[in-house]
Amino acid sequence: xxxxxxxxxxxxxxxxxxxxEAEDGTNGVDGANGRNAGLEFLVFAGxxxxxxxxxxxxxxxxKTTVAILVTNTINxxxxxLPEIATMTKVILTNNKKLQRIVLPNLEHVSNKIVIESxxxxxxxxxxxxxxxxxxxxxxxxxxxxxxxxxxxxAQNFIFDQNPLLQSINLPKLIKITDEFKILNHENLSTLDxxxxxxxxxxxVRENVNLLTIDFSSLTNTGKISISQNPIxxxxxxxxxxxxxxxxxxxxxxxxxxxxxxxxxxxxxxGIANNADLxxxxxxxxxxLNGELTISNNPNLASLHFPRITSIGSExxxxxxxxxxxNMIKNIDFSSLETFFANIVTIESDVLExxxxxxxxxFSDLRIESDATLNSMKISSVLDFTNLQLPKTPxxxxxxxxxxxxxxxxAITGKRISVGGTASTQALIDAETLRTNGNxxxxxx
Numbered sequence: 001x002x003x004x005x006x007x008x009x010x011x012x013x014x015x016x017x018x019x020x021e022a023e024d025g026t027n028g029v030d031g032a033n034g035r036n037a038g039l040e041f042l043v044f045a046g047x048x049x050x051x052x053x054x055x056x057x058x059x060x061x062x063k064t065t066v067a068i069l070v071t072n073t074i075n076x077x078x079x080x081l082p083e084i085a086t087m088t089k090v091i092l093t094n095n096k097k098l099q100r101i102v103l104p105n106l107e108h109v110s111n112k113i114v115i116e117s118x119x120x121x122x123x124x125x126x127x128x129x130x131x132x133x134x135x136x137x138x139x140x141x142x143x144x145x146x147x148x149x150x151x152x153x154a155q156n157f158i159f160d161q162n163p164l165l166q167s168i169n170l171p172k173l174i175k176i177t178d179e180f181k182i183l184n185h186e187n188l189s190t191l192d193x194x195x196x197x198x199x200x201x202x203x204v205r206e207n208v209n210l211l212t213i214d215f216s217s218l219t220n221t222g223k224i225s226i227s228q229n230p231i232x233x234x235x236x237x238x239x240x241x242x243x244x245x246x247x248x249x250x251x252x253x254x255x256x257x258x259x260x261x262x263x264x265x266x267x268x269x270g271i272a273n274n275a276d277l278x279x280x281x282x283x284x285x286x287x288l289n290g291e292l293t294i295s296n297n298p299n300l301a302s303l304h305f306p307r308i309t310s311i312g313s314e315x316x317x318x319x320x321x322x323x324x325x326n327m328i329k330n331i332d333f334s335s336l337e338t339f340f341a342n343i344v345t346i347e348s349d350v351l352e353x354x355x356x357x358x359x360x361x362f363s364d365l366r367i368e369s370d371a372t373l374n375s376m377k378i379s380s381v382l383d384f385t386n387l388q389l390p391k392t393p394x395x396x397x398x399x400x401x402x403x404x405x406x407x408x409x410a411i412t413g414k415r416i417s418v419g420g421t422a423s424t425q426a427l428i429d430a431e432t433l434r435t436n437g438n439x440x441x442x443x444x
Contacts, residue, residue: 040065042060045073048075077100080103090114092115100121110133112132116139130150141163141164144164146165149169151173161184174195179200183205186209196217198218198219204229210229212234217239221242222245230252232255240260253275255277258271261281266287266288266289268289283305285307291312291318292318294325298326303322305336308333310340320343323345324347336359341363354367356378376389376392379399391443394421401426402429404416
């Protein structure tokens with residue numbers, strides 16, 4: 001029967017919520033000049049048509065209308081609500097033929113906007129939307145265009161499985177309180193959130209044609225996960241200064257550069273399985289509180305962390321792994337003083353330069369390479385358990401052993417293994433270290 005569900009709902013609701021604006025009427029009752037203030041909650045469902053919807057809006061929409069549900073319609077193609085400015089909920093789900101949603105004057109939605117599983121929907125116009133609680137756009141197979149260009153803030157912002165959507169442009173979005181997620185899009189090529197300053201979590205994952213991500217105003221965030229975007233070339237996080245969770249950039253095979261030039265603090269950093277990645281630079285990073293993993297980036301040539309002073313903490317002694325990066329030549333941790341980690345592993349068969357010249361304290365440091373290093377700077381050591389270095393220039397071996405024999409009080413119970421040719425003085429120093437109860441191996 002013709003939208004019987006809607007009629008039953010409206011009749012039930014009307015019995016308890018009839019509301020009138022009493023302008024010149026009698027006691028708020030519709031009279032000569034009384035005006036219907038509308039139902040709080042409008043529902044459109046079943047076999048309702050565009051004409052039916054327009055009539056219901058005309059008769060039942062009013063000042064007190066705060067929520068709209070459009071669900072399981074089979075004939076509705078267009079929904080236009082030009083007078084709405086403020087709502088609590090806008091929900092549109094499982095509408096077979098719905099192609100177009102126009103809410104041109106909607107500015108604020110306090111609870112949520114849900115637009116989900118509308119297989120024919122191509123256009124959503126929310127051109128004046130400024131703020132919302134939660135925004136969900138999920139599984140809209142035909143959606144190609146969405147206008148939310150004035151959105152300023154939201155609680156959650158989640159786009160998932162809208163396969164024809166080509167761009168998401170949020171030029172005025174400043175704050176997402178909780179989650180910002182862009183997931184599983186086949187044709188999305190551009191993500192512009194260039195005004196976003198703060199959010200709790202960012203997930204950008206499995207967007208097949210995504211080329212660029214712009215978070216160029218982002219300063220503070222919790223977790224960042226950007227992964228499995230097969231042609232992603234550019235990620236702009238140029239103003240990020242503080243991260244209170246983890247940064248993970250993994251399995252983005254076309255990404256060539258990761259630069260975080262203003263990041264000063266992060267909980268942890270993971271960069272893995274990015275086939276074309278050549279450079280990782282965190283020029284301002286001072287403190288990394290947890291794990292550092294940079295692995296399986298076969299074209300990565302250099303790591304640049306010149307200001308970092310501490311990695312890990314007494315309570316989070318996470319491993320540090322820099323391995324599987326077959327082309328890495330230069331590693332710069334020149335200001336690093338302390339590794340709080342059970343084990344630190346650095347591997348590369350073409351390694352040329354490692355700068356750990358400020359490093360004083362670590363537990364187990366293992367640098368492995370088949371190449372002979374041009375420079376191995378590690379001249380400030382004070383406290384450690386195990387130190388293993390690859391083939392190292394003679395002068396750097398001399399500097400290291402001179403440092404080790406002059407630590408006061410004399411070290412004992414340490415394991416030291418160094419490759420390369422030791423000078424006569426270094427051999428004497430090695431024997432002194434052995435006499436003091438250390439295990440020292442100099443490999444040819």
